[in-house]
Amino acid sequence: MSKHDTQHDDTLPLTDADQAFVATLAAAYQPDERHPARDLAFDRALAARLEGRPRRAWARWPVGLTLAAAAAVLVWVVAPRPASTPTPDPGAVGGALAVGTPPTAPPAAAQGDLEATSDPVLALLTPTDADVDDDALYPDDYLALADVLALN
Amino acid sequence: MGGLGESEAAREARFAAFVADYRGRALSTAWRLSGGDDALAEDIAQDAFLAAHQALPSFRGDAQLSTWFYRILVRTAHRHRRKRAVRFKVAGLFGLEAARSTTPVSGDAPLRRRIAAALDTLSEGQRAAFVLVHMEGLTVTEAAEALGSAPGTVKSHLHRALVRLREVLGDLQGTQGTEVTA
Numbered sequence: 341m342s343k344h345d346t347q348h349d350d351t352l353p354l355t356d357a358d359q360a361f362v363a364t365l366a367a368a369y370q371p372d373e374r375h376p377a378r379d380l381a382f383d384r385a386l387a388a389r390l391e392g393r394p395r396r397a398w399a400r401w402p403v404g405l406t407l408a409a410a411a412a413v414l415v416w417v418v419a420p421r422p423a424s425t426p427t428p429d430p431g432a433v434g435g436a437l438a439v440g441t442p443p444t445a446p447p448a449a450a451q452g453d454l455e456a457t458s459d460p461v462l463a464l465l466t467p468t469d470a471d472v473d474d475d476a477l478y479p480d481d482y483l484a485l486a487d488v489l490a491l492n
Numbered sequence: 493m494g495g496l497g498e499s500e501a502a503r504e505a506r507f508a509a510f511v512a513d514y515r516g517r518a519l520s521t522a523w524r525l526s527g528g529d530d531a532l533a534e535d536i537a538q539d540a541f542l543a544a545h546q547a548l549p550s551f552r553g554d555a556q557l558s559t560w561f562y563r564i565l566v567r568t569a570h571r572h573r574r575k576r577a578v579r580f581k582v583a584g585l586f587g588l589e590a591a592r593s594t595t596p597v598s599g600d601a602p603l604r605r606r607i608a609a610a611l612d613t614l615s616e617g618q619r620a621a622f623v624l625v626h627m628e629g630l631t632v633t634e635a636a637e638a639l640g641s642a643p644g645t646v647k648s649h650l651h652r653a654l655v656r657l658r659e660v661l662g663d664l665q666g667t668q669g670t671e672v673t674a
Contacts, residue, residue: 350631352647358654362626364664365657368600369607369627371523371530379515386511386538390545 507545510557514541517558517628518565524623525569527608536572540565555637562630562638566620573616603664610660614653617641621649622657 354362518540523533543564551560611619617639624635625646632650636643 350633350643352625352632352650354654358658361658361661361664362654365607365661366627368603368664369524369528369611370599371520371528371533372599374516374519382515382519382534382538383511386541389538389542 503548507548510544510561511541514558514561518561521562521565521623521628522569524611524627525566525620526573527612528604532572532576536565536569539572540568543568556634559630559634559637562624562634563640566624566638570616570620606661610657613660614656615649617645618649618653618656621646622653625650 515537518537519533522536522540523530526532526536540561544561547564551557611622614622620639621635621641624630624638625632630638632643632646636646639646641649
């Protein structure tokens with residue numbers, strides 16, 4: 341421990357000029373006075389973030405909803421696939437990638453077949469055009485760069 | 493500020509009171525540490541309060557609540573400043589200008605920018621020590637606890653910061669009052 345550490349002295353050896361200089365900076369460099377509405381918005385935003393924090397998520401997740409989700413997944417797994425569902429052709433996927441088509445978008449013919457199915461569970465689980473996230477249209481490296489640049 | 497065994501409702505109520513008590517100081521300190529960026533200061537303060545909320549059960553009162561919170565706040569500000577620096581650097585690589593806060597200011601905006609730029613030339617430790625002691629009014633001991641440093645280290649930071657700031661802002665000496673903050 342250094343000599344300074346043992347002194348426990350809070351005083352600073354400031355000259356009058358130093359003190360005036362420091363006071364000048366402190367007086368000039370301070371935020372604008374806040375409007376109460378901004379404080380209210382701050383508190384609301386903080387409360388929302390606290391609410392959204394995953395605290396004991398298991399206790400807030402209804403057991404019935406968990407069972408229903410598990411049952412839906414089970415039905416989807418064991419349900420017979422429609423015979424008309426085409427198997428993706430690796431060559432076709434490669435061709436689609438080559439012209440910039442997002443890999444997550446299903447071929448138009450397959451989409452039509454899936455929408456035509458009578459299986460309600462499968463229909464619910466199958467993404468439609470409206471469900472496709474706009475971000476899926478862009479490659480991952482673009483999204484990462486946009487995130488860094490705060491463009492999103 | 494609570495402790496182990498406190499009921500959750502009581503803890504939440506005390507936390508709400510804590511936010512009300514410290515919001516102004518947190519925003520002011522964050523604003524000064526962030527280079528006068530209003531939006532960034534709000535982000536820093538929010539994150540610091542969230543971190544404090546999470547860490548609250550482990551707070552045993554060994555330190556003052558204020559210095560405990562200042563420590564969280566300073567670390568959060570440091571993390572945000574680093575992220576912002578990376579954003580500016582990446583934006584510069586692509587010839588873009590990263591977004592800055594455009595909140596209108598009522599004070600002397602050019603002077604604020606000069607001071608912010610001068611503070612930006614200091615090291616993290618020097619800047620935090622200067623802001624906490626000379627602008628927020630903490631004692632050297634309190635600042636040392638908040639920064640996790642020895643008081644002697646804080647004094648060294650303060651001395652070097654003052655020398656540097658007087659080099660850069662020497663023309664400002666004693667132009668506004670003589671109130672001493674430390």
